[in-house]
Each structure stands twice: as C-alpha cells, then as structure tokens.
Amino acid sequence: MNVLITGGTGTISSGLVRESVRRGFNTYAITRGNHSHKNIEGATYITGNVWDRDSYLDGIKNIHFDVVVECLVFNPLQLEYSLASFCDICDQYIFISTAVLEIPSDNSTVSEDSALDYGGREYVRNKIACEELLATYFKKKKEKYTIVRPFFTYGAYHIRYGVDSSYDEYANIYRIKSKKPLICFKTYKVPFVNIEDFSRGVVSLFKNSLAYGEVFHIAEQGKETTWEEVYKLVAKSLDTDAYVIHLPKLLFQMFVPRRYEAIIGERGRNYSVIDNKLKKAVPGFSQLISNEIGIANTVGKIVDEYKANELPRDEEYQLGIEDAIIHAYNRQLITQEEKEMVEKYFEKTDSFLDEKNVKRTKSKLQEFYDVLIKWIGLKQKKQEIGEFLKHNGFDTVAIYGMKELGKTLYNDLKLCGMTIPYCIDARVDDVCKDVATTVITPDEYSDACDVDVVIVTAIHYYEDIFLQLWKKKKDIPILSLEFIIDEMLMR
Template identity: 30%
Template sequence: MKGLFIGGTGTISMAIVRQLAETPGWDVWLLNRGNRAADVPAGVHTITADINDEQAVADKLRDHTFDTVCEFIGFTQDQVERDWRLFRGKTRQYIYISSASAYLKPAASYVITEGTTLANPYWEYSRNKIACEDFLMKKHREEGFPVTIVRPSHTYDERSIPVAVHGKNGSWQVIRRIMEGKPVIIPGDGSSLWTLTFNTDFARGFIGLMGNRHAIGEAFQITGDETLTWDQIHQTIADALDKTLVPYHVSTDFLAEAGKPYGYDFTGGLIGDKSVSVVFDNRKLKRAVPAMRTDVPFHIGVRKALDYILSHPECQREDPEFDAWCDRVIAALEKAKSEI
C-alpha cells in the first residue's frame, strides 16, 4: 500500500512515519519542503515541494496515485479545498488531522465522544478546523470523497514537555522555573482534568485507520487513556526533575486578560481548551483498531522527554519575556491579596 504524508516531520506525523516505515506492506512518501530531511527514516520517499504551490504539486503528483493521503498541515478551509482538487480521484482515503479542541466548550458532558457537538467560540484555530471538517464531509456526502477525520488532543514527543501555561518559545522556561524553585502558574485550582498522549501511542491508532475501509466517512478521536489534573501533570514533571513543585494557582479569566498585552492567547488556549475538564471515550477507535493501546503513561513519557531535552541544548529555548511576565502576574496577585 502507498501512503503520502503532507508534512510528515512534525510532533505527531514523524512518529507515524517512523512506525510505518518499519511496517511490512507500506510504501511511504512525504510531500514537504525538505526542512527536516535528516530525520526521515531510510526507505521513505520525499517529494520536495511547497503544498501551497498547487500547480507545481499537481505536476509532481501527475504519475502518482495513493491508498492513503494524510494531511497534517491543513488549518483553514481554503487549504483543504486545495487538497480536494489535488487528490480527488488520486487516493482511496484522505485522512484529515483536525483537533479535539473543536468540541463544544464548555461541553454538555465532560465525557467526550465523536458525537459531541463541534463549536468553540473562544478559539479561531478550532473554528477553522470545524470549517475544514464541514467542507470535507460535505464532499464525502455529495461525491464520495473518501475522507477520514482524526481529532488528536494534547500529543507530545521527546522534544517538548506539556504544560498548561507557557510563552512563545514553548515549555522550557516552565521547566527552568521548576528547576530553580520558582512558582509555576497553573490555571484555576489545578483540579481540571486533561489527557496527554505520547506520539508513539497516537501513531498506533492512526496507522490502524490507514487503509481501513471502516474509517471512510467517519471521525475518530485518538488520545491516551490516562487522565490527570493539571496539578498532577506539573507534579509529575517536578518529580522527574527531583525538584519541589511550587504551584501558583491563577484564575483562567485573569490569565486570559493578563496575557493579552503581551501577545499570549490564553483565551483560546485555556478557556477554549486546556482549562475545560474532558475525558475522552475511545471505544469507537478501539472497535475500528482492536490493536489500539497506550504504552507510555505520562510519568514515563515525561522522563523520555526530559532525558532528550536536557541532552539537546537546541530544545532549551530561553524565554525571558515569559519568565518576567510570570513574576509580574504573581507579584500583582500577591500585592492584591495583601490589600484585602
């Protein structure tokens, strides 16, 4: 079988490509600009092109057909419309990576299934994903375009540690604050529930959907089965570092407002996603992919990530602006407390 990945070198897609390259019976192709060519496994073919240059891509795909095309970098409706033009009649399956953040916030129930309403008034990113899903499913209903929708939640790899609140350079500065014994901002009272998935576990479920006839015209969420509070997540990071966590709980609404002057979108990222307790019901995926399981609980995944990050300086991206912002928020709240 022949699979094409648009992108293919990101947090989620690289794990899939690596596993699929070792899976008998698959011929794996990537379509990207070749920016991470050194990370691509042996035997994987690359079509070097910018997917946004539709005519150039069409020319390079002229002699190709695929069993599955996987879109990892489509964020707006015009991008999936382009894919529909490029791949209709050229693939037996088109898998679109949407997002679990597209589910209604706050949801009517904390248990999330694929049937949960899609609506997120807080985050444009999520609304764009919903629009992409709507377009693709419309094309499936009208002309049989063979789409499968996949909705990941918070998926991570060895290059990054999941945290609730971070700056523009990722989570390293939060790790530094834990290592230095500084207070770490956690939204709300730290008790809201969250699900984290290591990318190799996600890949197992995804590969089971590739070429799977039961997946055509369907949506699947792929997440781990472990649910933790944000306090537990940060405590697990501190335990792995052998440091004492100093949690500082801050209202999500306050964080959303305090972040705006500094370009931090905590309205979308927190109110529209991370601060809402969710538990994912993965029974639909496991019916379609009986081999689906999660082998990397967070206390193991975080150690894998820390081992990698601490030995790779390029992953240690300092963010003094975010560090100063955290100190400023904490100082302002402590001052307000003293004046009550």
C-alpha cells in the same frame, strides 16, 4: 501501501511517519527541510512548500497513494488547496482536525457526536468549517475520507502544558530546572496522549473500511490526567520538584494574553473521553506509553535539542509568568501554601528576573505611552483610579516614582480624596521639588508608616522595585500602575 504525510517533522506528523515506516509502508513526507535532524530513517522526504504544488510535484510524480494524511490545514481555504492537490492521487484522505472543538457535557464526557463549539476561538471555528467542507466534498464518496480529532498529544520534541509558550519548548523546563514557580489554574482532567499511541491508532485507520466517512478520537477512556501532574512528571524526569501556583483565569488574560483563548476554550475544561467508536474500528486499542515514561523521553529530547542549537527564547512568556505571580501574591489570590512558596523564591532571588534570558520586550517609552493611552480610556469611561482603590479597601497610598506618571497619579488621587502620607523616589532633590507631600528614598521605606498599598509608576522597573520594597515590608501590597489600569479596563 504508499502513504503520504504533509509536514513530517511536527509532533503529530513525525509520529505518523515513524509508525507508518514501522509497519513497512512506503512512507513519503513533504517538508520544508528546515528540521532534517528530526527525519525518520526509512521514510522518503520531499523538500517543498505544501502550498506550492510546483515545489514538490517532481517528488511524487506518477505515484498513487493509498493514504494521504493532511496535518497542515488550519482553515477551509487551505483545505480546498490540499484537496485539489491530493484528492485525485489517493484512495483515502485523512484530515487531522482537533477534539477541542467539542463541548463537554454536564458530566464532562465528550464523544465524536458531542455538540461543536461554534463560538470558540478562530482556530476551533476554522477546524469545524474544514470538517463541514470535507463532509460536503465527499458526500457521495464517503470511502474517500476520514477525520481524526487529536486531544492533547505530546512526544518527539513537544510537551503540552496547561499554560505554555507559543513556540519555546524549553520554557517550562527552564523554569523547573531553575526552581522558579510555575503557573496553572484549577485542576482539570484532560486526555493526554503520547504520540506513539496516537500514531498507532491513526495508522490502524489506514484503508480500514470502518473508518470511511467517520470521525475518530484517538484516546483511551480513563487515561485522563491533570495539568499539574504533567508539571510534576516533567520535574521528576529532571530529578527535581515542580512548584505550581494556581491562579484565577482572569490573570492569564492580563499577563499571558496570547495563551488566554486556548486556556479558556480548551485547556480550562474537563474532558472525559468516550472511546467506543475507536475501539470498534481498532479492537484492542489502548494507550501503552505511560505518561511518566513518555514525558521523560520527551524532556530528554527537548533538552538535547536546546543544548545543540541556539534556539530563540520566549521572553514575553517568562515575563508574563513572573508578573502574574507577583500580582497574585500582592492581591492575595493564592493559597497560604502557595504564598509561602513564592516568598521562599523571592528570598533566595537577588533579582526577580534572570537578566541573561529575560529582558523587557517593550521600550520604556513604549510602556509609558501604552499606559497613558489606557488611562485616557478609563477617563473617557468616567472611571477613576482613586474610586477603584477605595472600592478594594485601599484608602492610604504611597506612590513610587515621581516623574510624569507619578505626579499625575498624585494629583488624580488627591482629587478623589485619597490619603497619600508619602511618596518614594531615589531622586528626592531632583524630580520631587514640586510634590506637596513627604518624599522618601527607597532606603527609608522600612521606617516609614504603613499604607494600604504602594503603587509603582516606574512600570519598566516594576519587578526589581517590587523585590526591593517587599524585602523591607512583606505585608503591604506593591502594585504596578499598569496592573491597576488593566484590571479596571477588564471589569
């Protein structure tokens, strides 16, 4: 059997290549050649751009494929190009879609016939459109196509988390190894499938008459797991513990916005898979790889890859986690047990950020500009920071940082009738001459009267300021002006 797989070095595509080779099929893969260390022995790799036919045509010239598996299509335009390239040279075209386009029922079950999430994020809507295009394209030739909907697959060099980086596979491993807190949300159960098991299921659909014109999940009913359990198994493979903080979903929108849509639309749902259809087409299918073993093997590969290569780190993701934890701690949005966990972490941390790996992604001037624009937006909506603070029970305020933002905030809060017993700034004799209240240095903060909240206007240095003040008074919330404005804008 001749098999062609687009991609070949991604999590799904590499797993399919490996299983196809294992079964003795003549297996070809089209790749750009950028990750040749992930190539599978026994497969033929064709270097080319799958969106440029001329770059790979010589490699597949005069070959008719029994099966083509399309792993790289994410929208209908790409699908049209792929069909034009491969449809006439194969007997069965398998499209890798996604199972998260399905909406779980009231009891969290999902099957291939579940309602589709037409209102979901763009990625999901595009996959739905691709499936509909396929059904139309092959309306009279159902034997020509099969749709596969993966759930949360992991393996090779990739692990799925409830909240993960967009590209940094080492991000959460780094946090676990460094004994840094991890962030998660409510305990959801999801199908979590090792790529070896997934690939066995898909390859069993090759030239399978029961698969023609059909849609399949590749997951076993009853093998669902929680995102917290994933963290714990990763930690176990590293001979340590995972310190998980459960946060409200709103905070993910504030601090890890690039992941928020996936959290709300996919990973923040319970999925209980119904696998009758798959087991009818592939009798005896089951997930043979335990998550403990599968995750341990995957962690080992990721760690080895990061040791061998200078791969980029996702600094924005690390900052988002740190900021979200600080914010949740200050606003008492976590449990007492989690609060104690965070306090232990703070106490043993000289600097809240690992300066070698985590640096601010925006310049100080850019952050100042962004906050000012958002503040103007609040003013245009006739929303006042002082009224927001009073609504949340903050009547007395100390302001840290008395340059432009600090002075503006001071005047703004006074107009709202707020009590500001003192301000804090290291340069008392420099920037604080025209401030009509007591100004103290950070060293004097421990002896100052208690306030309901400290607001930091030196937003670029918030994390270090937070740690400095928190160690002096642990019961007073310390909020960044940026956090307050962002939270007001989202209400």
